[in-house]
Amino acid sequence: MSGDQPPPSGKPEPEEADHVVFGETPDTCGAYPRLTEDQTARLAEHGQRRSMAPNDVLIQEGERCETFVVVLSGTVAVVEDYGTPEERVLRLHGPGRFIGELGLLHGQVAFYTAVAREPGEILVVSLDQLRHLVSQDSSIGDVVLRACLGRRALLVGQGAGFRIIGSRYSPDTRRLREFTLRNRLPHRWIDLETDEEAEELLRRFGVGPEETPLVIWRDTTLLRNPSNAELARLIGLPSLPAKNRHGDVLIVGSGPAGLAAAVYAASEGLSTTVVEALATGGQAGTSSRIENLLGFPAGISGAELTERAVLQADKFGARISIPVEATALHPKDEDHYVVAFADGSQIAARAVVLATGARYRRLQVPGIERLEGTSVHYSATAYEAKQCRTDPVAIVGGGNSAGQAVLFLAGYAPKVHLLVRGPSLEASMSRYLIDQVERHPRVEVMLHTEVTEVIGQEVLEELDVIDNRTGGHHRLAVRGLFVFTGADPHTQWLAGTTALDSRGFVLTGPEAQEASAYPEAWQSRGRSCMTLETSLPGVFAVGDVRSGSVKRVASAAGEGAMAIHFVHRYLGRTAAHGGTDSAPHSRPKESAWLA
Structure with missing residues (x-):
């Protein structure tokens, strides 16, 4: 990022109303577009106009984002460490610009403070209305989504957000860094061995090196070697619902296969929960560029593809919870399965889709x-x-x-x-x-x-x-x-429950039925195992975790969508044999958000 420069004094000229304080160009990564008059007018139909005075705080760092703000007149500064000696202005927004980054769309806490610098007027839109507009209005949706993605990337790149203090040799430090990186959370790592700032911070908070890694945010919040779940709660990542832990479909894993299953299940009226142990996107989410995905001739990054799919699933009502690690799967009764998690909680569902993917295979050589x-x-x-x-x-x-x-x-x-x-x-x-x-x-x-x-x-x-x-x-x-x-399947928690091949991948279809420890389960239903069904009726496997799958993003997404077709068939047959209400057989709703 460019050097720390003071913001301009006086009222900016219209063409300079959005001033870069940290950034390479006035529109880095498409992160700072100016809304057209028509787009602003459409947003105004769903929001409220409000006046602002200098020093009015519109968004507070560390608090959950609740509104989408468009600057109509005046200027708004986006500031990190507002009100402290370390305060720095990241951006000045003028008329036609809007405030917010990726956390806004996901309900996370803000990593910055937005404060009025010059008097003017703003347009305030609720997040529910914004999500509706993003999903229904492609013009507004594309502008907002690309800007939010670009701004999150800039925040990550400039080291905004919380700080992780820890040793490069510490497994817990590596765990926290991997979690924050995979979830694209703005943060800065301070190396205990080489960074002079580390010693000063340890003295300030009165902790010793043996208590690291630490997570520090805004000099007011200190977490000693937090779990991934504790860090997720600090940032506002979605957790499991406290109630209503019964649903139609539980999807374990949120790579392209799991997200596609979530989109199709939720869009067709099934109550849908997605649980993810580490970060949405799976291996595809870490890809710098995917160039052979149908519909993206210029390619797309794994992060952008993931965020588009997450927003699409959220639009249809799917609940995605992170980080939630599945530890066991077993039948609850004739109509439900129960998945247990590492924190002791459980979720019951009428059908389960396994989309846990695979984990990168580590290189086993001396010194690594x-x-x-x-x-x-x-x-x-x-x-x-x-x-x-x-x-x-x-x-x-x-x-x-x-x-x-x-x-x-x-x-x-x-x-x-x-x-x-x-x-x-x-x-x-x-x-x-x-x-x-x-x-x-x-x-x-x-x-x-x-x-x-x-x-x-x-x-x-x-x-x-x-x-x-x-x-x-x-x-x-x-x-x-x-x-x-390459990668190994994440199926240790399924051993002894579902049939696996010699390498640990989940068997489906005829191979699963043949390997089933309970062949009478199929005889009692009077049918054969469906294409993506595992050795447990009503439990399906998609994407990289499935034996014989094609390791491509497009095929994984296709399997996720197809699995929901089989879920409908399974739930319909369950109802016919005295189970609960059958699922609606509506036609899949196509959308450009996942394409």
């Missing part, structure tokens, strides 16, 4: 563990990329995830080495990616190459690599290692 989270990464986002501007990096893997990461990081690092243990890229990477990777001037593809050791104490210094044809070793000087070597 101590550098995971600092120099060794299992995703390539803007956060990691910014650490690679001056030094070469290496990527291990030969699939599409590795190819996407190569092209993304090549835009930052001076040199990217792609290490592939096989003889070519054709076996697992799409042709369009291969062509771009092989043509890129900053990329070197090294075939028949494997990492045997990671060298470095505090930061990565070198990799020891071997040519698996000749057995010859040599050293590769890099400062970052990115690993994309």
